[in-house]
Ligand SMILES: Cc1ncc(C[n+]2csc(CCOP(=O)(O)OP(=O)(O)O)c2C)c(N)n1
């Protein structure tokens with residue numbers, strides 16, 4: 001499968017979903033898309049029809065506001081009906097709310113309050129070790145989210161228990177709601193921080209599919225400690241006027257912007 | 273339709289007062305935009321502290337500032353403020369009795385379809401259960417202003433919850449009856465009393481008007497002061513009207529209605545019906561859709577009163 005093409009198609013779905021629902025966290029969706037595509041179309045052992053398989057890989061979207069990206073991927077992978085998602089997302093009485101919810105096939109954990117996912121992933125990885133299963137656990141955090149102290153408790157525990165079946169991603173797009181991460185609360189030395197806590201650290205261009213895939217492969221080979229992949233991404237990646245703007249954290253495109261976004265993605269798709 | 277949200281009023285009052293009182297400090301946790309605190313942050317950079325996405329630190333730092341004579345206002349979504357930083361609120365603010373004002377924004381189900389992580393439907397219970405912690409849910413922008421001006425004068429902990437969007441005025445400009453820790457009588461009546469708080473006071477008022485048309489005389493109490501609650505007003509209503517209906521944007525346990533029922537049971541038993549959110553994640557929707565679904569809007573209140581009276 002051409003994962004780059006898939007990532008562009010998923011981006012189009014995200015734009016469509018947010019535009020039709022009139023809400024969503026577009027910037028973080030577009031920065032995390034490539035990570036999700038590599039995990040769900042290549043790396044992870046998950047089957048929409050076997051979500052009760054104890055050996056399945058586990059995924060936790062700790063930056064739960066990027067739910068639109070996750071739902072577009074899950075719908076495309078056949079975890080649930082895409083039409084139902086698009087018709088009802090965030091509407092009255094819908095089960096598809098604006099954060100991951102485990103009533104929905106494919107979602108392991110409810111998230112949305114930042115700073116929970118990594119602790120949960122540590123628990124899942126620990127259970128895998130206890131039960132001698134060889135599934136892997138993946139968690140994705142935002143860089144603004146790394147200010148939550150609970151993450152650093154989870155990071156300490158992950159290293160303490162040598163959870164080499166655990167891979168964390170930091171979606172390092174350098175923006176959060178109020179501005180850049182450096183202005184809001186220093187986050188520049190993510191690599192040094194995680195390394196100091198005992199993790200294997202891999203820093204990559206985070207919207208590059210090959211780099212993501214290589215990093216996940218390296219994480220699988222790393223023994224005795226968990227791996228963090230610092231994915232240096234672009235918030236809003238793929239749509240010129242959304243890229244790198246804090247204001248697009250949860251702005252909804254106008255009709256003209258919506259058309260423009262689809263056009264840009266189509267153009268990039270044609271160039272592949 | 274009023275367009276000024278309660279949070280905007282808080283921003284404006286703090287902006288004005290902080291010019292005179294340099295000890296006023298506003299703290300946000302990547303929440304200044306949703307808090308309506310952008311202009312404050314821009315105009316009072318020396319009296320504004322950004323802590324990043326770290327609500328526990330937000331409240332701990334606030335308590336430290338207060339312990340050194342500052343007057344901190346920690347402004348963050350009510351959901352995270354009332355649960356994530358609950359222990360800091362309990363130990364560093366309530367127990368230590370520090371002068372920290374916790375302002376819970378986008379409270380209740382304001383965040384609608386974002387779901388239970390973002391709803392603060394248990395904040396009266398969590399915050400109200402702590403000794404020393406006062407809990408206020410003002411109704412409209414005028415009462416919010418009166419409340420903020422009032423708590424600025426004291427040096428005790430308080431948790432104030434407001435909603436995300438502008439709500440209809442309950443009171444009129446220049447005519448805002450307000451006495452701290454006394455319920456406001458919005459409308460007098462002799463058959464039934466509706467006790468409401470926060471955004472739902474407007475619905476209680478509208479319901480009372482509709483009930484008047486049906487010949488039911490309805491008293492409406494704005495119980496913005498949930499803790500300390502106005503016992504006297506509750507006992508008086510229990511003695512003078514045949515039914516009390518409470519209405520709140522909160523779950524059924526440990527909310528304002530539970531407190532009203534405790535007081536009436538001990539002092540003047542009367543039938544008390546609690547209209548609340550369910551003991552479950554609420555259905556998906558915007559606040560108004562959620563209120564309607566659970567019968568908390570004017571229509572639902574009228575239905576309950578006519579059935580129960
Ligand atoms: C505990 C908690 N506090 C605050 C929020 C509100 N919030 C949602 S997204 C966000 C910014 C996230 O920034 P970042 O982690 O950098 O994510 P990204 O840039 O990938 O969107 C905030 C503050 C939340 N969801 N949870």
Ligand SMILES: [Mg+2]
Pocket residue numbers: 142143144171172173174175176
């Ligand atoms: Mg970010």
